Amino acid sequence: MLTAEARIPTDRPSRYLVQLCKHFANKGRHLTHRPRAHTLPEVPPDQIQVEWTDSDGTLRLPWGQCTLHALPGTLRVRVEADNRENLERLQDLVSTHLGRFSKRDPLRVEWQHGTGPVART
Template sequence: MPLSRAEIITSSGERLINRLCKHWAHKLEVEHGEQEAKITFANGTCLMHAEPDRLIVSLETLEENHLDQLEGVVESHLVRMANDEPLEIVWEN
C-alpha cells in the first residue's frame, strides 16, 4: 500500500485536528480524540497525531495515483484551517 508522511512544525496540532475533524465529519468517517484522528476518504486514510511542537500526518491509499491527490486535499485543508500560521508541509513517500 502506498504511504506518505509529513511532520509539520506547529504548536497548534490539536487545534488543527479538531478543526479538520469538524469540517470533514459532515461527509467522511471521522474518529478523533484530543491528540489523534483518523479520517477515512473514499480513496485512502489519513492519520494525524499532535505532539507539543509538531503535527504528524500519515496517508495510506490502495493505489499510487491516489496518494498525490490525497496529499493535495489534506495539505490544502491544513493550510486553510491554520489561518495565518504558515505551515511547511513536505510529504515523504
C-alpha cells in the same frame, strides 16, 4: 499500500487536528444543503468516516485513509492509499485544507514517502 507522512511544526497541533477532523465530519451535513467550492468530488457523505480525540484522528475516504497525531510542537499526518493517484489526491486534500486553516501562521507541509507502519512517539 502506498504511504506518505508529514511532520508539521506548529504550536497548536491539537487545534489543527481537531479542526481538520471536524471539517470532514461536517461534510455530510452540508453537502446537500449548499454547494461549496471545496466539496469532495464523487464522495457520498456516508462514505466519509471520521474519528478523533484531542491527540489522534482518522479520516477514511473511499480512496484512502489519513491518520493524524498531535505531538508536542508537531502535527504528524500519514496518508495511505492503494495507488499513487489516490495517495497524491489525499496529500493534496490534507495540504490544501491545512493551508486554509492556517492562513495567519501558515503551516509548512512536506511529505515523505514510505511504506512502513506508523511509529508512535
